[in-house]
Amino acid sequence: xxxLSRRMFLGSAAIxxxxxxxxxxxxxxxxxxxxxxxxxxxxxxxxxxxxxxxAITAHDLGARVCVLEKADRPDGNSIYALGTVAAWGTKxxxxxxxxxTRQAMFDDMMKVSAGRAVPELTATYVDEIPAxxxxxxxxxxxxxxxxxxTPWPRLGRGHRVVGEGGMTGGSVLIAKLLDAAxxxxxxxxxxxxxxxxxKGKKGEVVGVKTLCxxxxxxxxxKGGVLISTGGFSANPEMTDRYIGGWAARLALRxxxxxxxxxxxxxxxxxxxxxxxxxxxxxxIVSETHVNPADVLNTMHGIIVDVRGNRFMDEQxxxxxxxxxxxxxxxxxxxxxxxxxxCPVLKKVLAxxxxxxxxxxxxxxxxxxxxxxxxxxxxxxxxxxxxxKAVAEGKLGDLKPANSYRKPVKLDTAPYYAVPYExxxxxxxxxxxxxxxxEVQTLEGKSIKGLYAAGNAAGGLFFRDYIGGSQLxxxxxxxxxxxxxxxxxxxxx
Numbered sequence: 001x002x003x004l005s006r007r008m009f010l011g012s013a014a015i016x017x018x019x020x021x022x023x024x025x026x027x028x029x030x031x032x033x034x035x036x037x038x039x040x041x042x043x044x045x046x047x048x049x050x051x052x053x054x055a056i057t058a059h060d061l062g063a064r065v066c067v068l069e070k071a072d073r074p075d076g077n078s079i080y081a082l083g084t085v086a087a088w089g090t091k092x093x094x095x096x097x098x099x100x101t102r103q104a105m106f107d108d109m110m111k112v113s114a115g116r117a118v119p120e121l122t123a124t125y126v127d128e129i130p131a132x133x134x135x136x137x138x139x140x141x142x143x144x145x146x147x148x149x150t151p152w153p154r155l156g157r158g159h160r161v162v163g164e165g166g167m168t169g170g171s172v173l174i175a176k177l178l179d180a181a182x183x184x185x186x187x188x189x190x191x192x193x194x195x196x197x198x199k200g201k202k203g204e205v206v207g208v209k210t211l212c213x214x215x216x217x218x219x220x221x222k223g224g225v226l227i228s229t230g231g232f233s234a235n236p237e238m239t240d241r242y243i244g245g246w247a248a249r250l251a252l253r254x255x256x257x258x259x260x261x262x263x264x265x266x267x268x269x270x271x272x273x274x275x276x277x278x279x280x281x282x283x284i285v286s287e288t289h290v291n292p293a294d295v296l297n298t299m300h301g302i303i304v305d306v307r308g309n310r311f312m313d314e315q316x317x318x319x320x321x322x323x324x325x326x327x328x329x330x331x332x333x334x335x336x337x338x339x340x341x342c343p344v345l346k347k348v349l350a351x352x353x354x355x356x357x358x359x360x361x362x363x364x365x366x367x368x369x370x371x372x373x374x375x376x377x378x379x380x381x382x383x384x385x386x387x388k389a390v391a392e393g394k395l396g397d398l399k400p401a402n403s404y405r406k407p408v409k410l411d412t413a414p415y416y417a418v419p420y421e422x423x424x425x426x427x428x429x430x431x432x433x434x435x436x437x438e439v440q441t442l443e444g445k446s447i448k449g450l451y452a453a454g455n456a457a458g459g460l461f462f463r464d465y466i467g468g469s470q471l472x473x474x475x476x477x478x479x480x481x482x483x484x485x486x487x488x489x490x491x492x
Contacts, residue, residue, distance in 0.1 A: 039220040040064050041489035042482065043208055044228060045194045045261070048076030049471055050454030051228035052177040053478035054485075056140075059184045061486040063223065067186065068210055070193035070257065074174055076230050077254035077426050077455065078471065082291065083161035083169020085144075085475065086468030087133040088126065090159065096147040098156035102126050108153045109466055112317075116275075116462035124435040125460065125469070128476040133159055136475060140176050151299050152405075153317075153466045160468070166354075173471070192217065197225065197265050197450065205269070205449035223489030224449040226481045227439070228474075231427030231455040232260030233279065242276040242429060249332040250322075251286035253423035262430045262456035269450065272442045274458040276429035280465065281322035284423035288355040292336065292418050293318045294344040297467070299404050301338035302386050305329045308369070308378030310386075315403040319464050326422035335360075335372060336418045337379065339410050348418070360417030372417045383410055426470065430458035437481035451485065453477035 041063035044051040051067055052074075058065040087093065088100040106126045110117055136142040144159040161169035181188070191212055198207035198218060207220035232238040238260045239247050263273065283292050296303075296318040303314050303321065305328075312324045326332045338345070352359050362368040365383055369376040386402070387409045389395045395402040431439045431452050438446040439457075452458075454474035461470070 039207070039222050040066050041221065041223045042485045043068065043219055043221040043225045045208060045225060045265075046076065046227065046229035046454075046456065047074040047188060048228055048230060048454055048474065049078045049173065049177065050456070050474035050478040051226065052174070052181055053475050054226050054228065054453065054482045055186050056177065056180050056184065057479045057482035058486050059186055061482065063482075063486045063489055065186060066219070067181075067188045068192045068194055068208060068219065069188060069190050070261075072190050074178065075255050075257045077233075077258060078174050078474075079168070079171045080254045080289075080425070081168060081170030081471065082293070083163070083171070083173050083471070084468030085133050085136065085159040085161070085472045086154070086157045086466045087129045087159050087472055088157055089130040090133045090137075092133070092137060092144050092159060093147055093156065096156070098147055098149065100156065105157065105466075108155070109469065112153050112464045112466055113462040118432075118459040120435050121433070121460045124480070125473060125476055128480065129472050132472070132475045132479055135479070136173075140180050142173060142176050151297065154468070157466065158468045170471070194229070194261060194265060197269060199269070200449075202448070203269075205447060221449070221485075221489075222492040223485035223487075224451055224481075226437075226478070226485065227262050227265060227431070227450070227452040227456045228454050228478065229261040229265075229456050230255065230258035231279075231430060232258060232263060233424050233427050234258045235260040238263065239424070239427070243279060243427075244277070246327055247279075247424065249326045249422070250281065251284050251332070251421045251423040253282055253284045253289075253291070253425040258426070258455070262452060266431045266439060266450070266452070269439075269447055270441050271431035271447065271450075272440050272444075273429060274432045275462050276427075276458075278428035278462050280425045280428065280461075280470065281319050281326070282423055282425050283318055283322050283325075283420035285357055285419060286421055286423070288357040290351050290355045290357045292348055292352075292420050295336050295338065295342060295348050295418050296321050296420070298338070298342055298344055299406070300342040300408055301336055301410050302382060303334055303336050304374065304379060304382060305334050306331055306374070308375040308382065310382050310398070310400060313400055313403055315405070317464055317467070322420075322422035324422070325420070332421050334420060335374065336420065337368070337383065337410065338416050338418065339412045340414055340416075341408060341412050342416070345416060349416075352418075359419060361414050363413040363415070365415055368415045368417050372419070374417065387411055426455045428455070428458065428461040430456055432459045433457045433477070435480075436484050437477045438484070449488070451481040453481050
């Protein structure tokens with residue numbers, strides 16, 4: 001039954017990845033064997049995008065590398081993602097006829113973070129992402145869908161992995177990475193929970209203590225350890241402590257296994273924690289886990305709460321929209337009201353239909369409201385006020401103001417009411433890293449032998465992000481960490 005569930009998770013598009021999943025699936029057998037092993041060159045903790053990218057890169061550079069994962073299969077946030085990688089200057093972007101520049105992407109990444117992202121890390125991202133995205137396409141076999149000029153800040157940068165066999169783009173990305181790891185025979189030790197970083201005489205990190213069915217097993221590495229466990233979005237105690245009680249209203253959009261090992265493992269080494277109150281939010285319907293983010297990102301229509309009132313500037317990205325929904329509505333429930341001109345309805349509503357998730361569709365606003373239980377008069381009034389403001393160029397006079405750059409009237413039947421809740425996907429806070437992916441101390445020094453990447457690392461994101469830059473950051477800094485650890489192992 002256990003094996004069947006694993007196959008179901010991967011789907012028919014990733015049969016080759018089953019080999020990677022089954023590598024080291026028996027905690028007992030692996031534990032007995034590993035005690036006889038020589039030290040590894042590189043140890044990766046966490047089998048998400050950052051971790052598997054790091055393992056593949058390290059292997060291809062000639063290192064002996066293993067991956068430690070506390071679950072019985074890869075279960076990070078990536079498998080729940082749409083699978084977008086934010087990049088500029090790639091082969092695919094050029095092939096799609098889109099012109100972009102390094103400076104433009106750097107400026108936009110800093111702008112969405114309100115200037116609070118670490119400039120050094122942002123610069124590293126934009127310098128490394130063209131080659132990293134090309135690597136995913138050329139070496140891992142990832143297929144990206146056709147790029148188009150989407151609203152700011154994506155602007156034709158969203159390299160979305162093409163879904164296969166009903167799997168999300170994020171699941172396909174993980175499956176492709178697992179296939180690549182399996183071909184390289186990289187060992188994965190599942191059901192091995194990292195509980196402590198092992199230190200040498202000079203305070204450097206030399207390995208990881210894990211807990212498995214056989215008890216405690218120590219893994220040692222000559223080049224270093226990468227923390228790629230994700231953040232703490234699934235740890236209620238940590239989210240309450242670092243973000244606040246209001247965040248408890250957010251639905252969980254991602255993995256239930258992101259429980260804060262990036263913090264618990266590194267704090268004893270006096271790692272500097274940054275941006276601990278920051279996180280990625282997004283829309284979700286908790287009952288079915290359907291994701292209407294694309295509709296919220298089109299800059300079409302209005303958003304109303306269950307009482308039919310507008311309560312935000314609809315120009316915001318879906319991240320801010322989700323946070324605002326949780327903060328400003330007790331129910332943490334809202335509807336995006338759009339008409340037939342919304343360009344992504346067919347694609348998004350297909351997901352709703354597939355998951356039997358209800359939504360509203362009607363030829364009049366009155367009938368639409370009756371379908372979904374919204375107050376007719378209130379919604380009609382808000383639609384009329386919005387359309388009048390669009391016609392007169394006075395969206396800024398609405399309360400709250402709307403700042404659509406290219407506003408479109410809400411006036412073409414059929415009309416749609418797309419439900420959503422504010423959800424938490426991933427936390428942005430964690431141990432600060434530098435451009436080499438090295439974890440930093442409170443004193444601004446690098447902890448020798450300790451690296452972090454993906455959502456396990458802090459510093460790259462604050463407030464908001466360009467959609468796809470989380471998977472992009474995991475890929476960029478996973479590759480960087482691999483290069484650093486391999487070089488360190490060769491000197492050992």
